[in-house]
Amino acid sequence: MANQGDQLRQWVRSRVEETTREVLQERIEGARVLAVASGKGGVGKTSLTLNLSLALADRGQRVVVLDADLGLANINILLGYEPVYTLWDVVERHIPLRDTVQPGPKGIRIIPGGSGIAELARLDTVEISHIIEGFHELEGECDWLMIDTGAGLSEGVLAFVLAADETLVVTNPEPTALADAYGLIKAVWEQEGRVALKLVMNRVKSLDQGAKLGQRLTDLAQKALGQSVEFLGSIADDANVARAVMRQEPFYLAYPKSEATMAVGDIADRLLHRVPPPRRGGWGAFMKRLMDNWTIPGAINHQG
Ligand SMILES: Nc1ncnc2c1ncn2[C@@H]1O[C@H](COP(=O)(O)OP(=O)(O)OP(=O)(O)O)[C@@H](O)[C@H]1O
Structure with missing residues (x-):
């Protein structure tokens, strides 16, 4: 028969297992909300959002991609169609x-x-709850909400960035782009x-250059x-990225063997295989934070 010490140890072990299970459950449940943002414009944010979404779909x-870039409906241009709503x-x-949801490739x-x-x-x-409800309804059918935000910190970009579970900051090796990413x-x-x-x-010259600059910034x-x-x-x-843009096709589909496609595939793998960040309450909670954050000074019309 187990003595009291053994029983206590067993109880502690089962509590630890239970707690770990609860924590993991919290980590893996619900769709991930990932915002893609950049300090400087034109560094490849939209291109990454779309092609990374395709790589994730392939896996x-x-x-679901939310095109939240106010400048132009860029995702549609890259896919070559006009949105209905x-x-x-x-x-x-x-x-x-x-009814606004457009079917895309993959x-x-x-x-x-x-x-x-x-x-x-x-x-x-009331209007906000209508929107929140719509997102909440879609969430059950999705694993990811990918958001293509605008450039810089203008027009609520910071609100999206702060509301997401995770934000992917994109930059290129130019000193100005690196400074704006920082x-x-x-x-x-x-904003804590x-x-x-x-x-x-x-747009790195070599993976080595990318790794060095990435390390320096982090x-x-x-x-x-x-x-x-x-x-x-x-x-x-x-060069295949620009070629694909001209064809109004994502490079991931037009040039499946290109360096850019391979790299985006690796990034998708890392997103999927590294420990995900804890979810912050699903899409409803995300929309709520988005509205709350919108009033942060500097979240609107503040560049750089
Ligand atoms: N890895 C790459 N190699 C070559 N060209 C690239 C690469 N990534 C992006 N580009 C080019 O850079 C240009 C800008 O890309 P994109 O529109 O995705 O940038 P953005 O950061 O979303 O711009 P904006 O600030 O206007 O939203 C595109 O014409 C694209 O062809």
């Missing part, structure tokens, strides 16, 4: 969110934000954001701010 993931129709005309689905993104800022509680990381740190930050170096964030940023990898400067 069995169900992905955008988030604007949801906000202004009360069209169900589901089963990904796209929600064109259009000018509806700016409108989100002035919604009242500015974005610092802005998250200043709980979002998990990740970094991708785009070290700086850690030393100067105490802010951890996980480096996810680099994408080569690849």
Whole structure:
């Protein structure tokens, strides 16, 4: 018969197992909300959002992409189609969110934000709950909500970044782009954001250059701010990317053997195989944080 000491040890072990299970459950349940952002414009944010979404879809993931870039409906241009409805129709005309969803390649689905993104800022509680409900309904069918934000910190970009579970900061090797990427990381740190930050170096000359620059930026964030940023990898400067843009086809599909496609595949693998950040309450909670964050000073019309 087990003595009291053994019984106690057994009880402690089962409690530890139970708690671990609960923690893991919290980590793996619900769709992940990932915002893609950059300090500087034109560094490849939209291109990464779309092609990474396809790579995730290729790995069995169900992905919804929210095109929240106010400038242009870029995702649609990259895919070569006109959206029927955008988030604007949801906000202004009360069209169900589901009706805005456009089918994309490999089963990904796209929600064109259009000018509806700016409108989100002035919604009242009833209108917000209508939007939240729409997102909540879609969440059950998805593993990822990928958000293509605008460049810099303008027009609520910081609100999206702070509301997501994780934000992927994209930069290229140019000193100005690196400085602006650091500015974005610092802005998250200043707001004591709980979002998990990740970094991708785009348009590198070599993977070695990317790794060095990535290390330098993540070290700086850690030393100067105490802010951890996980480096996810680099994408080569690849002429196939521009070729695919001209064909209005994602490079992941048009050039499946290109360096850029391989790199995006590796980044998708890292996202899937490294420990995911804890979920922060699903899409409803994400939308709620988004609205709350929108009023942060500097979240609107503040560049760099
Ligand atoms: N790895 C790459 N190799 C070569 N060209 C690239 C690469 N990534 C992006 N580009 C080119 O850079 C240009 C800008 O890309 P993209 O539109 O994705 O940038 P963005 O950061 O989303 O821009 P914006 O700030 O306007 O939203 C595109 O024309 C694309 O062809």
